[in-house]
Each structure stands twice: as structure tokens, then as C-alpha cells.
Amino acid sequence: MMFSIRDAQVSDIPGITQIYNDAVLNTTAIWNDSIVDDSNRIKWLDERLKAGFPVIVAGDNQESVIGYGSFGDWRAWDGYRHTVEHSVYVRSDQRRKGVGKALMLALLDRARACGKHVMVAGVTSENTASIRLHEDLGFKVVGNLPEVGTKFGRWLDLMFLQFTLNKKDATR
């Protein structure tokens, strides 16, 4: 399948909203219960870009959004400024075609270009697809927090995986 990775624009928002809401309703990838509207995602895009973080999309030949990814601060305190946490979502009818991997490789490049040192993935422990995707890229499992979340009437465990982007020193 032909697709390309590019920076998200406001015109991509309906596609992003649809993918986000599908993950809310049908998966434990997002620990939210409520769907959102386009204005919610426009605000999110705006906040990410203003903070200097990328939002990227995978677009097919027709320019439809078939996946998206982004990263932002992992934790709010100054000492965490070299670490980011990302998210990646692929439209349900386009999975297992290499889109998630392509988005992840682009996010790793963008995080390096931003001068970041570590990228963290917080993944529901039952999300085998995401864990495999991350491990294939070289992410290492660094922790598992049992029963820290709930959705669909059951407890969820949160697994953290991390990727060290470079050997930069900690002087800045």
C-alpha cells in the first residue's frame, strides 16, 4: 500500500478525530470513556504545535488519514525535559500494513531532531500489537503497574517501554 508521512494540518482533523474515537469506543489503548469532537482535536493539535511538538499523519493516495502519531512532555517537571511520551494510532481497516512502524520511525527521528534523549511508551499490558510493535523497534520493557486503570469493567495494567534516542550528556 502506498502512503506517506507528513505533518498534520487542520484539514486532517476529521480523520484524526475518527481514529481517536474508534480507539475510545472499541479499545483499551486510550483510557477515556467519552468520544470527542473536531474542536477538541483542533485544540490538542494547536497545543502540541505551540509547545514545539510534532503531530504527524500517514496519508494514503487520496490524502485520507490512515494513522497519526505525536509526542509531548512525559511529566511536567523541569528535570523530565529531555523525555517525551508518544502516541500512535492506525485506522482499524489499515492495520498490519506497516503504517504504525512508519509513524514510529518518523516520531523517533523527530524526537532526536528536537534534542530529546528518551522516548517513553505507556501501553496497556493486554495490547499485544503495540507491545510487539515497540519491541520490534528496540523499545525495552522497563515496568508494569498493575491495576492502575479501569475500562469496560475491568482493571488495566500499564506497561512502560522506553527507547534511548542518543548518548547526549545531562549537562543542559
Ligand SMILES: CC(C)(COP(=O)(O)OP(=O)(O)OC[C@H]1O[C@@H](n2cnc3c(N)ncnc32)[C@H](O)[C@@H]1OP(=O)(O)O)[C@@H](O)C(=O)NCCC(=O)NCCS
Ligand atoms: C498498535 C498499532 C499502532 C500497530 O500499527 P500497525 O500499522 O498495525 O503496525 P505495523 O503494520 O506497522 O506492524 C509493525 C510490527 O508490529 C507488530 N504488530 C503489529 N500489529 C500486531 C498484532 N496485531 N499482533 C502482533 N504483532 C503486531 C508486528 O511485529 C509487526 O511487524 P510484522 O507485520 O512484520 O509482523 C495498531 O494496531 C493500532 O492503531 N492499534 C490501536 C491503537 C493502539 O493500540 N495504539 C497504541 C497505543 S500505545
